[in-house]
Amino acid sequence: MKVxxxxxCIACGACVSINPDIFDMDEVAHVNQSKVAGHEDDxxxxxxxxxxxxxxxxx
Ligand code: SF4
Known part of the structure; x- marks a missing residue:
């Protein structure tokens, strides 16, 4: 899976609250692609x- x-992005924080290992945020959210494997449902x-x-x- 690629994310x-x-x-x-309006920086609401929803994705970060679901999984802060995969998603982090400064002005906008970013994906840590290396953390996606094994957390596809998140x-x-x-x-x-x-x-x-x-x-x-x-x-
Ligand atoms: S990418 Fe994440 S922080 Fe940005 S709008 Fe969507 S849920 Fe909110």
């Missing part, structure tokens, strides 16, 4: 929780 955050949950739908998942 990408496209432009448009990635899908974050993509669903993102209010502006900028977390894109490639299975």
């Amino acid at each position: 990408q955050i496209i432009p448009g 990635c899908r949950a974050a993509a669903e929780a993102c209010p502006v739908h900028v977390i894109k998942i490639m299975e």
